[in-house]
Amino acid sequence: MIAIAFWPGYWGQLSRAPFALHAHGITATAWLILLTMQSWAITARKFAWHRASGLATFIVLPLFAAAGPLALQGMAVLWSTRADPFHSAYGSRLVIADMIAGPSVVILVVYAFLHRRRVEAHASAMLATALLVLPPIIGRLFPAVPGFPHGGWAGFAGFRLAFQLAEAITLIIALSLASRSRAARFGFVFAAAATAAQMIAFETIGTISIWDQWVTLLVGLPAAPMSLAAGAVAAALLIWAWKKVPTRSDDGLEAHPAV
Secondary structure (H helix, E strand, C coil), X not given: CHHHHCCCCCHHHHHHCCHHHHHHHHHHHHHHHHHHHHHHHHHCCCHHHHHHHHXXXXXXXXXXXXXXXXXXHHHHHHHHCCCCHHHHHHHHHHHHHHHHHHHHHHHHHHHHXXXXXXXXXXXXXXXXXXXXXXXHHHHHHHHHCCCCCCCHHHCHHHHHHHHHHHHHHHHHHHHHHHCCCCCCHHHHHHHXXXXXXXXXXXXXXXXXXXXXXXXXXXXXXCHHHHXXXXXXXXXXXXXXXXXXXXXXXXXXXXXXXXX
Protein backbone atom coordinates (compact mmCIF):
# COMPACT_ATOMS: atom_id res chain seq x y z
CA MET A 1 0.00 0.00 0.00
CA ILE A 2 2.87 2.36 0.80
CA ALA A 3 4.53 1.67 -2.54
CA ILE A 4 1.31 2.35 -4.46
CA ALA A 5 0.22 5.38 -2.44
CA PHE A 6 3.57 7.17 -2.52
CA TRP A 7 4.70 6.17 -6.00
CA PRO A 8 3.57 9.42 -7.71
CA GLY A 9 4.96 11.74 -5.04
CA TYR A 10 8.10 9.90 -3.96
CA TRP A 11 9.08 6.43 -5.12
CA GLY A 12 8.48 7.27 -8.78
CA GLN A 13 10.74 10.33 -8.66
CA LEU A 14 13.49 9.45 -6.21
CA SER A 15 16.17 11.29 -8.18
CA ARG A 16 14.20 14.55 -8.00
CA ALA A 17 12.99 14.31 -4.41
CA PRO A 18 14.52 16.82 -1.95
CA PHE A 19 16.65 15.74 1.00
CA ALA A 20 13.84 16.43 3.51
CA LEU A 21 11.54 14.02 1.71
CA HIS A 22 14.25 11.37 1.54
CA ALA A 23 14.97 11.77 5.26
CA HIS A 24 11.32 11.39 6.17
CA GLY A 25 10.64 8.54 3.73
CA ILE A 26 13.71 6.52 4.68
CA THR A 27 13.34 6.89 8.46
CA ALA A 28 9.59 6.19 8.41
CA THR A 29 10.16 3.08 6.29
CA ALA A 30 13.00 2.00 8.59
CA TRP A 31 10.69 2.34 11.59
CA LEU A 32 8.00 0.16 10.01
CA ILE A 33 10.60 -2.47 9.06
CA LEU A 34 11.98 -2.41 12.60
CA LEU A 35 8.48 -2.70 14.06
CA THR A 36 7.77 -5.69 11.81
CA MET A 37 11.06 -7.29 12.83
CA GLN A 38 10.29 -6.85 16.53
CA SER A 39 6.82 -8.33 16.17
CA TRP A 40 8.03 -11.33 14.16
CA ALA A 41 10.97 -11.98 16.48
CA ILE A 42 8.92 -12.17 19.66
CA THR A 43 6.23 -14.30 17.99
CA ALA A 44 8.93 -16.69 16.75
CA ARG A 45 10.51 -16.70 20.24
CA LYS A 46 13.69 -15.16 18.86
CA PHE A 47 14.31 -13.22 22.06
CA ALA A 48 17.83 -12.10 21.18
CA TRP A 49 16.61 -10.71 17.86
CA HIS A 50 13.76 -8.95 19.61
CA ARG A 51 16.18 -7.33 22.05
CA ALA A 52 18.54 -6.31 19.27
CA SER A 53 15.76 -4.72 17.22
CA GLY A 54 14.48 -3.07 20.39
CA LEU A 55 17.88 -1.49 21.02
CA ALA A 56 17.94 -0.33 17.41
CA THR A 57 15.01 1.89 18.37
CA PHE A 58 17.56 4.18 20.05
CA ILE A 59 18.90 4.92 16.57
CA VAL A 60 15.87 4.72 14.29
CA LEU A 61 13.34 6.68 16.34
CA PRO A 62 15.57 9.75 16.99
CA LEU A 63 16.41 9.83 13.28
CA PHE A 64 12.69 9.64 12.47
CA ALA A 65 12.01 12.47 14.93
CA ALA A 66 14.86 14.53 13.46
CA ALA A 67 13.43 14.11 9.97
CA GLY A 68 10.02 15.37 11.11
CA PRO A 69 10.80 19.12 11.18
CA LEU A 70 12.52 18.82 7.80
CA ALA A 71 9.39 17.27 6.29
CA LEU A 72 7.17 19.90 7.91
CA GLN A 73 9.32 22.72 6.61
CA GLY A 74 9.38 21.16 3.15
CA MET A 75 5.59 21.02 3.16
CA ALA A 76 5.44 24.61 4.37
CA VAL A 77 7.75 25.74 1.55
CA LEU A 78 5.62 24.01 -1.09
CA TRP A 79 2.52 25.69 0.33
CA SER A 80 4.03 29.17 0.65
CA THR A 81 5.45 29.11 -2.88
CA ARG A 82 2.24 27.62 -4.33
CA ALA A 83 4.39 24.96 -5.96
CA ASP A 84 1.37 23.03 -7.24
CA PRO A 85 -2.43 23.03 -6.84
CA PHE A 86 -2.36 20.24 -4.24
CA HIS A 87 0.05 21.93 -1.85
CA SER A 88 -1.60 25.30 -2.46
CA ALA A 89 -4.88 23.81 -1.25
CA TYR A 90 -3.70 21.55 1.57
CA GLY A 91 -0.07 22.29 2.44
CA SER A 92 -0.67 24.35 5.57
CA ARG A 93 -3.45 22.03 6.75
CA LEU A 94 -1.26 18.96 6.38
CA VAL A 95 1.45 20.65 8.45
CA ILE A 96 -0.84 20.63 11.51
CA ALA A 97 -1.80 17.00 10.87
CA ASP A 98 1.84 15.92 10.65
CA MET A 99 2.71 17.95 13.75
CA ILE A 100 0.30 15.73 15.66
CA ALA A 101 1.30 12.40 14.11
CA GLY A 102 5.10 12.65 14.48
CA PRO A 103 5.27 13.44 18.22
CA SER A 104 2.49 10.90 18.85
CA VAL A 105 4.75 8.14 17.51
CA VAL A 106 7.51 9.19 19.89
CA ILE A 107 5.12 9.33 22.87
CA LEU A 108 3.80 5.84 22.11
CA VAL A 109 7.29 4.35 21.91
CA VAL A 110 8.33 6.05 25.16
CA TYR A 111 5.22 4.59 26.82
CA ALA A 112 6.08 1.18 25.39
CA PHE A 113 9.58 1.42 26.85
CA LEU A 114 8.19 2.39 30.25
CA HIS A 115 5.86 -0.64 30.22
CA ARG A 116 8.04 -3.19 28.46
CA ARG A 117 7.49 -5.68 31.31
CA ARG A 118 3.70 -5.55 30.69
CA VAL A 119 3.40 -7.46 27.45
CA GLU A 120 0.01 -6.24 26.20
CA ALA A 121 0.62 -2.61 27.18
CA HIS A 122 4.05 -2.68 25.53
CA ALA A 123 2.93 -4.44 22.36
CA SER A 124 -0.18 -2.30 21.85
CA ALA A 125 1.76 0.95 22.18
CA MET A 126 4.37 -0.21 19.67
CA LEU A 127 1.81 -1.50 17.18
CA ALA A 128 -0.31 1.65 17.57
CA THR A 129 2.49 3.64 15.93
CA ALA A 130 1.70 1.83 12.67
CA LEU A 131 -1.91 3.04 12.84
CA LEU A 132 -0.72 6.63 12.48
CA VAL A 133 0.76 5.71 9.09
CA LEU A 134 -2.58 4.51 7.71
CA PRO A 135 -4.28 7.89 6.97
CA PRO A 136 -1.61 9.26 4.60
CA ILE A 137 -1.60 5.92 2.79
CA ILE A 138 -5.36 5.39 2.47
CA GLY A 139 -5.94 9.08 1.83
CA ARG A 140 -3.83 8.86 -1.31
CA LEU A 141 -5.52 5.67 -2.54
CA PHE A 142 -9.16 6.74 -2.27
CA PRO A 143 -9.07 9.34 -5.09
CA ALA A 144 -7.85 6.65 -7.49
CA VAL A 145 -11.05 4.64 -6.97
CA PRO A 146 -13.32 5.00 -10.02
CA GLY A 147 -16.25 7.29 -9.29
CA PHE A 148 -14.68 8.84 -6.20
CA PRO A 149 -15.96 12.44 -6.00
CA HIS A 150 -13.64 15.30 -6.92
CA GLY A 151 -14.30 18.96 -6.33
CA GLY A 152 -16.85 20.65 -4.10
CA TRP A 153 -16.67 19.56 -0.47
CA ALA A 154 -14.50 16.61 -1.54
CA GLY A 155 -11.83 19.18 -2.34
CA PHE A 156 -9.15 19.35 -4.99
CA ALA A 157 -8.75 15.88 -6.55
CA GLY A 158 -11.05 14.58 -3.82
CA PHE A 159 -8.29 14.78 -1.22
CA ARG A 160 -10.29 16.51 1.52
CA LEU A 161 -12.91 13.75 1.54
CA ALA A 162 -10.23 11.07 1.16
CA PHE A 163 -8.30 12.49 4.12
CA GLN A 164 -11.32 12.45 6.42
CA LEU A 165 -12.40 8.96 5.31
CA ALA A 166 -8.90 7.62 5.90
CA GLU A 167 -8.78 9.20 9.35
CA ALA A 168 -12.25 7.85 10.18
CA ILE A 169 -11.25 4.31 9.18
CA THR A 170 -8.11 4.55 11.32
CA LEU A 171 -10.16 5.88 14.23
CA ILE A 172 -12.58 2.95 14.01
CA ILE A 173 -9.72 0.41 13.86
CA ALA A 174 -7.97 2.00 16.84
CA LEU A 175 -11.12 2.04 18.97
CA SER A 176 -11.95 -1.52 17.99
CA LEU A 177 -8.50 -2.71 19.07
CA ALA A 178 -8.72 -0.70 22.28
CA SER A 179 -11.98 -2.43 23.22
CA ARG A 180 -10.42 -5.90 23.12
CA SER A 181 -8.18 -5.66 26.17
CA ARG A 182 -7.96 -3.34 29.14
CA ALA A 183 -4.20 -3.89 29.38
CA ALA A 184 -3.73 -2.90 25.74
CA ARG A 185 -6.08 0.06 25.89
CA PHE A 186 -3.73 3.00 26.30
CA GLY A 187 -1.77 2.56 23.08
CA PHE A 188 -4.79 2.21 20.83
CA VAL A 189 -6.83 4.89 22.65
CA PHE A 190 -3.92 7.30 22.31
CA ALA A 191 -3.70 6.52 18.59
CA ALA A 192 -7.46 7.11 18.31
CA ALA A 193 -7.15 10.44 20.13
CA ALA A 194 -4.29 11.54 17.86
CA THR A 195 -6.32 10.55 14.81
CA ALA A 196 -9.37 12.50 16.01
CA ALA A 197 -7.14 15.50 16.72
CA GLN A 198 -5.83 15.38 13.16
CA MET A 199 -9.36 15.25 11.74
CA ILE A 200 -10.45 18.26 13.77
CA ALA A 201 -7.28 20.32 13.33
CA PHE A 202 -7.35 19.80 9.55
CA GLU A 203 -10.80 21.41 9.36
CA THR A 204 -10.31 24.10 12.05
CA ILE A 205 -6.83 25.29 13.02
CA GLY A 206 -5.44 24.49 9.57
CA THR A 207 -7.89 26.86 7.89
CA ILE A 208 -7.39 30.07 9.89
CA SER A 209 -5.14 32.98 8.94
CA ILE A 210 -3.12 32.88 12.16
CA TRP A 211 -2.08 29.32 11.35
CA ASP A 212 -1.08 30.39 7.84
CA GLN A 213 1.14 33.06 9.39
CA TRP A 214 2.79 30.47 11.61
CA VAL A 215 3.42 28.16 8.65
CA THR A 216 4.97 31.10 6.79
CA LEU A 217 7.23 31.67 9.80
CA LEU A 218 8.20 28.00 9.77
CA VAL A 219 9.63 28.44 6.27
CA GLY A 220 12.26 30.86 7.54
CA LEU A 221 13.40 28.92 10.61
CA PRO A 222 16.84 27.24 10.45
CA ALA A 223 16.31 23.60 9.56
CA ALA A 224 19.39 22.05 11.18
CA PRO A 225 18.74 23.26 14.77
CA MET A 226 15.09 22.19 14.57
CA SER A 227 16.07 18.74 13.32
CA LEU A 228 18.83 18.26 15.89
CA ALA A 229 16.57 19.41 18.74
CA ALA A 230 13.78 17.02 17.74
CA GLY A 231 16.19 14.09 17.49
CA ALA A 232 17.85 14.95 20.80
CA VAL A 233 14.51 15.20 22.64
CA ALA A 234 13.40 11.82 21.27
CA ALA A 235 16.70 10.20 22.28
CA ALA A 236 16.57 11.73 25.76
CA LEU A 237 13.01 10.50 26.31
CA LEU A 238 13.93 6.97 25.22
CA ILE A 239 16.94 6.89 27.54
CA TRP A 240 14.82 8.19 30.42
CA ALA A 241 12.12 5.58 29.78
CA TRP A 242 14.67 2.78 29.52
CA LYS A 243 16.37 3.69 32.78
CA LYS A 244 13.04 4.10 34.56
CA VAL A 245 12.52 0.31 34.68
CA PRO A 246 15.14 -1.91 36.38
CA THR A 247 16.85 -4.09 33.78
CA ARG A 248 17.24 -7.87 34.12
CA SER A 249 19.13 -10.17 31.79
CA ASP A 250 15.95 -11.60 30.27
CA ASP A 251 13.83 -8.36 30.33
CA GLY A 252 10.92 -10.61 31.29
CA LEU A 253 10.44 -11.82 27.72
CA GLU A 254 10.84 -15.53 28.38
CA ALA A 255 8.00 -15.28 30.90
CA HIS A 256 5.59 -14.56 28.07
CA PRO A 257 6.07 -17.27 25.42
CA ALA A 258 2.61 -16.65 23.96
CA VAL A 259 3.50 -13.18 22.68
